[in-house]
Amino acid sequence: MSSDQRWRLLRPAFSILFFLFFLPHNLTFGLCFSTDALALMKFKERIERDPFGALMNWGELSHCSWSGVVCSNDGRVVILNLRDLSLQGTLAPELGNLTHLKSLILRNNSFSGKVPEEVTELQELEILDLCDNNFGQPFPFSSNGRRLLQVTSPPQPPPVPPPPPQLSDVPDDANKKTSQKTKTYIIVGVLVGVFAVMAVLVAFFFLWNQKVKMIKPWGATGSSGELQDVVTTGVPKLKLAELETACEDFSNIIGSTSSDATIYKGTLSTGSEIAVLAVASGSLQDWSVDHETQFQEKRLSQVNHKNFLNVIGYCHEDEPFNRMLVFEYAPNGSLFEHLHDQDAEHLDWPMRLRIVMGIAYCIEHMHNLNPKPISHTNLNSSSVYLATDYAAKISDFTFLSSTPLDPMTNVSSFGALLQEIITGKIPDPDSLLHDETKPVADPSLKSFQEDVMERLWEVVKECLNQKLEMKEVVVKLREITGITPEAALPSRSPAWWAELEIISTEM
The missing domain is CATH 1.10.510.10 (Transferase(Phosphotransferase) domain 1)
Known part of the structure; x- marks a missing residue:
C-alpha cells in the first residue's frame, strides 16, 4: 500500500480528531455569539420609538455590524453607543448577558422605567452613561473604580447585613447523594450534547470531503493585516481573483466617476449582482498616504440605510496593486x-x-x-x-x-x-x-x-x-x-x- 493510499484511509480519522480537539472552543464561540445577538434583539424589542431608524439594520448580517455596536475580534460586544438618537422605551434585563460589555452609552434619549440590576452588575463595564433620559428612580450600583453616569447621583443605601445561615433539616448523607445525582445528570447531559455535535460535524466532514467549500456569511467575516478593524467586521475583504471572475475579467464597464474610478457590474455564482468600483490600479508607488487614508475612510463609512447603496466588501492587494470597493447593485438603472x-x-x-x-x-x-x-x-x-x-x-x-x-x-x-x-x-x-x-x-x-x-x-x-x-x-x-x-x-x-x-x- 502506497503512502498516498494510507493517507487517504487515515485522513477521515485525523479530520474527526481535529474537530474534536477544537470542539470546546467552537461551542463556546457559537454560544457567545448567539447570546450577545439575542441580548441585543431583546433590547430592540423594548424600543417603542426610533425616529431616525437607527436600529433599522439590527437583525441583518452579523450583530457586530449593527449600528452603535462594536465587537472584539472574537465577536463579543464590548461597546454599545446609541447616544443622541431620541430612542424611546425601556431597558431590557437581557443586557446583563453582554458579559464583555465595557461601555454602555445611552445619553440624550427618552428611556424610562427602571434600570435593570443586571446592567449595573456587569463586571467588565467601565462606562455607563445614562444621562438625559427619563428613568423614574435612582438605581443602586457599585463603582469599583468605574465611570458610571446617570441623571443624578443617588445617595448610597446602607449595606444590608447578610441573612443568617439556615440549618438544613436534611442529613448530610442525603445532601451528598442529591449532589452526586445532580452531577451525574449534568455529565450525562454534556455527553449527549457532545455526541450530537459530533454527529453534525461528521456530516459536515463528508460534505467537506466532497470538495465543497462554504464561505461564512460576510457579516461574520473579519479583515486581516493592516485593514483589521473591530468596527468593520461586517465588511469582508475579497480577493482580486473573485472579483475578476464575477466581473468577467473586468470587461463589463457600466460607468466612471469624476475621480477617474471605473465602475464594473459583476455577477456572483448565486446569480446575485454587484457593482465594483475600481479606485486605483498600477503601482503602489503612485498611491499616496492621503489616497490610502481616504480609501480606508470610504471603506469604513457605513450609512446603514436601505435607501443607500452601501459598501459591502473591498479588495486591498499590493501585488498586483489594486484598491476596489464593492457596492450593492440596483438593477433598474439611474x-x-x-x-x-x-x-x-x-x-x-x-x-x-x-x-x-x-x-x-x-x-x-x-x-x-x-x-x-x-x-x-x-x-x-x-x-x-x-x-x-x-x-x-x-x-x-x-x-x-x-x-x-x-x-x-x-x-x-x-x-x-x-x-x-x-x-x-x-x-x-x-x-x-x-x-x-x-x-x-x-x-x-x-x-x-x-x-x-x-x-x-x-x-x-x-x-x-x-x-x-x-x-x-x-x-x-x-x-x-x-x-x-x-x-x-x-x-x-x-x-x-x-x-x-x-x-x-x-x-
Missing part, C-alpha cells in the same frame, strides 16, 4: 435615465413621490449619523439608482474628495432634484427659481395630483433658498405625501452574501 431617456420605463406620479421620500429620508439619516454626520458629495439624479421595485437607492461613488460639504448644500441639491422629478427637465444651474415661477409638470405624466404638486413646489423654493434643514424638509414632505419611512424602503433586502457558495477545485 433616476436620470428614467426621467430623460425615452427608451427607459416611464415613472408615474406615485412612483416619483416614493422615490422623493426615499431620498429625503436617507439624506436626513446621513445628516443625523452619530458621532460623525455625512453629507452627500454630489446629489443629483445620476447618483440615485432604482431597486427592483423602483425604490430610491442613493449612491456616493465619489472618491478622493478634498473638502467636506456643508449639509445645507445637500438641501439645495435636493431642491433642484425635486424640481427635476416634478418637471422632467434638467435644472439650469445658472438660473435661480423665482417666487413667481409656476410649476409645470412633466408632459410624460398621464395623471398627477395638482394640489400636491403645488405644495411640493413650495418645498422646492424653500430648499433652493436654503430656508430649511433636511429634517424640516422631511417633516413637510411626509405631511404632503403621507409616505412613511417604511413605505419608501425597497421591498427586498439584497442579503445575497449570506447565501454565497464557492465550489472549490482543491481540498
